[in-house]
Amino acid sequence: xxxxxxxxxxxxxxxxxxxxxxxxxxxSILILLWLGYFPLLRFNKLKKYVYGISNxxxxxxxxxxxxxxxxxxxxxxxxxxxxxxxxxxxGQSYVEKLLELAEWMHDNSPKVLANREKFGLL
Numbered sequence: 001x002x003x004x005x006x007x008x009x010x011x012x013x014x015x016x017x018x019x020x021x022x023x024x025x026x027x028s029i030l031i032l033l034w035l036g037y038f039p040l041l042r043f044n045k046l047k048k049y050v051y052g053i054s055n056x057x058x059x060x061x062x063x064x065x066x067x068x069x070x071x072x073x074x075x076x077x078x079x080x081x082x083x084x085x086x087x088x089x090x091g092q093s094y095v096e097k098l099l100e101l102a103e104w105m106h107d108n109s110p111k112v113l114a115n116r117e118k119f120g121l122l
Contacts, residue, residue, distance in 0.1 A: 019068075022064055022065070022068055023065075023068070023070065023094060025061075027050060027053055027057060027058070027061045028061050028064075028065060028070075029098060030049075030050045030053075031046060031050055031058070031061055031062065031065065031071075032065070032070060032071075032087070032091060032094065032095050032098065033095065033098065034046060034049045034050060035071060035085060035086060035087045035091070035095075036087060036091075036092065036095035036098075036099075039086055039087075040084050040085070040086050041084070041085055041086075042082065042083060042084055042085070043058070043059075043062075043083055043085070046058060046062075046085065062085060065091070066085075069088055069090045069091070070087065070088060070090060070091035070094060071085050071086065071087055071088060071091050072085070072086050072087075072088050073085055074086075
């Protein structure tokens with residue numbers, strides 16, 4: 001699987017690490033999951049659902065997710081301006097993988113907790 005990687009001379013830009021760093025941080029995952037649950041959300045609704053995120057961080061994460069193609073942003077010429085966010089097809093396919101991973105974690109969490117207890121971490 002990783003036979004093409006020379007671990008003695010790692011590349012300066014690792015495509016997997018680059019893509020994963022954007023789409024797998026705490027806030028981005030929550031934003032994407034909420035947009036997977038609700039097909040269309042405005043900024044303030046997203047901020048309400050993604051509990052604890054600041055306006056600045058939410059705005060930054062939305063811009064990065066839009067630039068990478070996970071979400072679409074639609075602004076309406078109204079006063080006050082109305083902006084809506086939704087998943088792209090690409091974002092939807094990523095959310096489907098996130099949900100598979102979440103199910104795996106749910107199914108295997110008893111094993112992880114048992115291992116933590118065995119090592120005295122609980």
